[in-house]
Amino acid sequence: MRLEGLITRFMGETAAKLSLVFDAMHHQKGVYLFDEFDAIGADRGTPNDVGEIRRVLSSFLQFMETDDSESLIIAATNHLSILDSALFRRFDDVIRYELPDDDRRAEAFEEFLAFFSTEPIDWVSVAKLAQGLSYAEIRRACEDAVKGVLVNGGDTLTEGHLRQAIEERQHANAPCTRPQ
DSSP: OOHHHHOOSSTTHHHHHHHHHHHHHHHSOOEEEETTTHHHHBOTTSTTOOHHHHHHHHHHHHHHHHOOOSOEEEEOOSOGGGBOHHHHHHSSOOOOOOOOOHHHHHHHHHHHTTTSOBOOOOHHHHHHHTTTOOHHHHHHHHHHHHHHHHHTTOOOBOHHHHHHHHHHHHHHHSOOOOOO
């Protein structure tokens, strides 16, 4: 479900659209994925709680309670800690994907770059540098490194190219701080 098409600025309209989605689940069996679910599933008790989104979440919880369709409902988020606790009682399973460890990061780099010419690379060292990056961010670092090589007319990726791309990813993910 594309939430930008579901969420509107008009009071009550979002819940009405959500009702249409749950009605469709009864008529069209399928897998319904609510990506970036924290947009509607954030804890209703937070100080920056928006009343309309709280009502949407309440509607979603009620729809889940009464859903007897044969469809599969999946909600995905990168912000598990801000979800309303009532959601966890509505889903059969909660699956957490942790960030990859050094070994998995090294494997990911090798896999993502398997079809591109590289100089010898110390995958263990590169994996340590990439600590804290997700698989998606590792893939993006690899893509950025390859693009950099190609744009500059090269055909072989070096460890230096890869390190630079990883550092740029790390910098992009660093929390923003404001000067005091």
